[in-house]
Amino acid sequence: MASKANEGLVLGVDLGGTKTLVAVIDPNNQILGRGKLSTPARQGGDAIVEVIIQAADMALAEAGKGLEEISLIGIGSPGPLDVKAGVILFSANMDVVNYPLAARLHDRLKAPVVLRNDVRAGCYAEWKLGAGQGMDNLIGAFVGTGLGGCVILNGQVIEGKNGNAGEIGHIMAKPDGKQCGCGLYGCLELYASKSGLMRRFDKARKQGVASHLFKLWNGKGQKLKSRYLAECYSLGDPFVIEELQLAAKYLGNSLGGLVNLLAPDAIILGGGLSLALGEPWLTWVRVAAREHMLVVPHEGEIIIPAALGDDAGVLGSALLAREATVPSTPI
Template identity: 40%
Template sequence: MTATPENRCWVGFDLGGTKMMATVFDEAFRPLGRKRRKTKGADGSKIGMERVLESIHDALREANRSPESVRGIGIGCPGTVDLEKGLIIDSANLGWKNVHVKEILERELHAPAVVLNDVDAGVYGEYRFGAGKGARCMIGVFPGTGIGGGCVYDGVIIRGKTLSAFEIGHVQVNPTGLQCGCGRIGCLETEASRLAISAAAAMAAFRGEAPHLYQAVETDLSKIRSSAIAASIKAGDKSIERIVQRAARMIGQVVGDTVNLLAPEVIVLGGGLVEAMPELFVQGVEEAARLRAAPPYAKGFKVAVAKLGDDAVTRGCAAWAEHSFAEKKA
């Protein structure tokens, strides 16, 4: 297909630790075609990037668009990313180091590419199209294996010159707590991530305090995922409910401190844990944040559940590509 103003498109790409997804969007960011694949990061970055390119080409074919019609590409990547160079420095989830993602995409597709942190991309997607639409300042918090965070202020993702910012999961909340994966002690992730909740739930099940959870998965940490935790609470395991409530309150306390710094209108909560137990998380985070925030700010925000699900990262990537390249032309 010959590229014309009518068929120009944007590509958003979500490069996750277990799956990847390419989505082609029209100029209004409506999805035209998408392709999912398993990431298989252990195969190495060379094969991995070949899979990225294949996924983009497959999505373009489904969208009935040619590579020449692509106006720009945004890709959200996990791990430590040099945003200026478009380079994955180190990603534990993928096992990749020093991968020149931007250079590879631009050489293959002859279109400008921008590399983002994957959480930033999801937060930007919610800001442009989801639960944070219309806000001047929006904070996103996504508890999962860790706890990711991001902030959009006046339409721009808050970030450093080369590195992403807003690592809310690494705010210290317990100076005598456990060692975090980052090497520091007592980060929010060690107290309130899905992994921390699952570990506490396994101990409760072992002690006989969560009979429904024990019956379902015993104390197998690999099986105590968001759905199992939610089912346990629904079945009546009060100890598990208290564990989740504590985690939500701890997240809320850090959010409250952040409210004092940035005065956001919206705090968006997302990820599998929140999707499985939205009321528990919204209530716990909101109550703790309002108690922690200074009086002038305590009533100036709302807490909402993310709306875009799996599409948040790809839509955010494509929209950030538009923002970035329009800014360069201005």
């Protein structure tokens, strides 16, 4: 399989809680076409498959390619997953339980499918093609709807006993904290990603707090886009800035602890929120990380921005699919 897959075109799919990106990718990791749609996160697995297929059609059209030219499909999905069976077990940010995503896509697109964790895919691309090139010890922290992570040590992606290692978002940030989408209480994701920000913004909106945000976003029923937060930042909205700084503090303090634990070459800070906010967010997270690092390097920064932008997920999903020895579905 590897040789055929390496020669052909791969569809890379980045399934996120907010958006679904699909790209047609050639053997040199060049993106030939892209499709991007909102993820119907609350409508179940079949609706998600339909959106992936629509986005794939858009990407193929832009690339000027046909489905028959695709030799392999790589999907990065929120988890936890059963990667061997190609099943999403559940997700904190999508209403999907025990859904055989790989098999359903294989039925529709007629190419073998490799399912992998979305953040691990993005981090893998950053390692091989982006900000982490040449480094052997890396942590990825991707902040978007949720907070995902990935650990690479001694040049190996750490998968752990069950394949689900790296869930930075679900280490505890606050004892007796609120309940996370995953079912646990006090998870870092609730204090350092959009899922948690959204709850606090919704509460503030109902309490009549004044903010530019509430001209753009009218509560929990609507997706909280990262660009709304970037717009509020650029307008100097004090409420949103204070909330973002608090989120950065939670995130950075925890990342400082992970530096103490693993002494990585770098932590790559990515994800939709990090991308949209850019420099101020990076600086706040760096400052908070230093507060909790046993040894602060005199030169250089440990926390570095992701370099591949929105493309990390699709590139990584395609790379991992090409390198997989056994796909999640029949060839």
